[in-house]
Amino acid sequence: MQVLVTGAAGFIGSTLVDRLLADGHTVVGLDDLSRGRTENLAGACASGGFEFVEGDIANADLIGLFEKHKPEVVHHLAAQIDVRRSVEDPEFDAEVNIVGTVRLAEAARRAGVRKVVHASSGGSIYGAPKNYPTNESTPVDPASPYAASKVAGEIYLNTFRHLYDLDCSFIAPSNVYGPRQDPHGEAGVVAIFATAMLAGRPTRVYGDGSNTRDYVFVDDVVDAFVRASGAGGCGQRFNVGTGVETSDRALHTVVAKVVGAPDTPEIAPARLGDLKRSCLDVRKAEMVLGWQPQVRLEEGISRTVDYFRG
Template sequence: MRVVTTGAAGFIGSTLVDRLLREGHSVLAVDDLSTGHLDNLAESADDPRLTFLESDVVADAARREMTAYRAEVVFHLAAQMDVRHSVADPVGDARRNVLGSLAVLESARASGARKLVFASSGGTIYGDQPTYPVHESADLDPICPYGAAKVCGETYLRVYRHLHRLQTTALALGNVYGPRQDPHGEAGVVSIFASALMEGRPTMIFGAGGATRDYVYVDDVVEAFVLAAGPAGDGLRLNIGTGRETSVRQLHRLIAEVVERPDTPKFMPPRAGELDRVGLDCGAAQRVLGWRAKVDLTEGLSRTVAWLQDRVDAAHSPAAPASRHAVVGQTYLVPAVKRDRSEARERR
C-alpha cells in the first residue's frame, strides 16, 4: 500500500513511518522540519520505499507532490501543537492547523485516496467537562485556538466525506509520550521533566499540580493509526487514551522515581488555555477498531527514560559517530532517503 504521512519527522509521525515500512508499505513522508527532526527517520533511512518531502503542507508544491503520489491512505499528523503559541498567535495557528488540514484533505481527494486518518486532540476539543472520562458524544467546548482548529479540521473531514466519499477517521489523542519526543520543545511534559531531572536542572509545574492528563504511550497510538487505516471507523471520532487520569504532580513524582532524582519541582502561575482535566473514555476504539492501550504509565516512563539516557550516553561518548545528516546551507543531505526538492526549485 502507498501512504502519505504528514508530520513524519515528529516523534509520533516517525514512529508511524517506521511501523508502516516494517509492514511493507511505501511512504511519502512530509514534514517542514519546523519542529520535527530528520534524525527521527534515521532507522528507516536505508529503506528504498521511503521518500521524504521537506515542505509545509499548505505549499502548492507539497500539494502537487502529495496528489501525484497516489496514496491509498493519508495520515495527517502535521500541526502547530503548542497551546500557548495558539493563544499568542491564533492567526498563525489557524494557517498551520486549519489551512494545513484543508490542503491535505484536498490533496487526498485529488489523488483518489481511499481514506484519511486525522490526528485530533482528546483534550482541547472537549474543554472542561462535567463528567469524566469523556465520551465522544460529549459537547465540544474548546478553550484555546489550537482546540478550535482541531474541531474545524474534524468538520472539514465530514464535509469531504459527504461531498467526495472520502473515508475519514479522527483519532482524538490523549497526551502522547515516549521515545523521540523532543525534550527541548514546548510540548511533551514527560520528556521535559525527565530530561531536566536527569541533567540536574530545575523543573516547573504551572499551577498547583492538580491538573490531570491521560498519558498514552506512542506505540499504542501508532497501533491505533494503523488499525484506523482500514474500513472500520469511517466517519467517526475515536478517543485514544488510557481512561486513567494522572495529575501533573503525580507524574513528576513517578518520573523522579524512575530517574532517581529528588521530587522537588518549582510551582509557577497557571498558563492561559490549559485544561484542568483530561481523561478519555476509549470504549468506542476498542469496539470499532479492537484497540486498547497496552503499555501502562510506569512501563512507558521507564522506556522513555531509557531512550533519553541512551541519547545522553551517545552525546558524551568520545567514540560517538558523526551524524548521518550533514547540513549544507539550507539543504540536508540524507543518505539513502530520496528527498523531493520541487518546492526549493519553485522558490528559486
C-alpha cells in the same frame, strides 16, 4: 500499500513511519522541519521503502505530490501544535491547521485516496467537560484557536466525505509521551521532567500539582492510527488514551523514581488557562477498532527515560 504521512519527522509521525515500514508498506513522509527532526527518520531513510519530502502543507504542491506518489492512505499529523502560539497568532494557526488540512483534503480527493486518518486533539477539543472520562458524544468546546482548528479540520474532512466520498477517521489522543518527544515544547511534560532530572536541573510543578492528565504511550497511539486506516470508523472520531488520570505531582514522582532522582520539584504559580482535568473514555476505539492501550505508565516512562539517556 503506498502511504503518505504528513508531519513525518515529528515525535508521533516518525514513530508511525517506522511502524508502517515494519508492516511492509511503502511510505512517503512530508514535513517542513519546523519542529520535526531529520534524525527521527534516520532508520526510515536507511530502508528501501521510504522517501522524505520537505514541504509545508499550507504551501507545498500537494496535488503534484499526491499525483506522483498516489497514496492509498494518508495519515495527517502535520500541524501547528503550540496552544499559546495559537492564542498569540490565531491567523497563523488557522493557516496551517485549517487551510493546510483543506488543501490536503482537496489533493486527496483528486488523487483518489481511499482514506485520510486525521490527528485531532482529545486533550483540548472538549474544553472543560462535566463528565470524566470524556467520551466522543461530549460536545466540543474549544478554549483555544488550536483546539478550534482541530475541530474545524474534522468538519472539513467530513464535508469532503459527504461531497466526494473521501473516507476519513479522526484520532483524538490524550497526552502522548514517549521516545523522540520534544523536551523543549510546552506540552511534553514527561520529556521535560526526564531530561531535566537526567541533567541534574531543577524541575517545576505548577499550582498545587493536582491538575490531571491522561498519559498514553506513543506506540499505542500509532497502533490506533494504523487500525483506523482500515474500512471501519468512517467519519468517526476515536478518543485514544488510557482512561486513567495522573496528577502532575504524581507524574513527577514516577519519573523521579525511574530516573533515580530526588522527587523535589519547585512549586510555581498556577498557569492561566491550564485545564484542571483531562481524561478520555476509549471504549469506542476498543469496540470499533479493536484497539486498547498496552503500555502502562511506569513502563512507558522507563522506555522514554532510556531513550533520553542515549
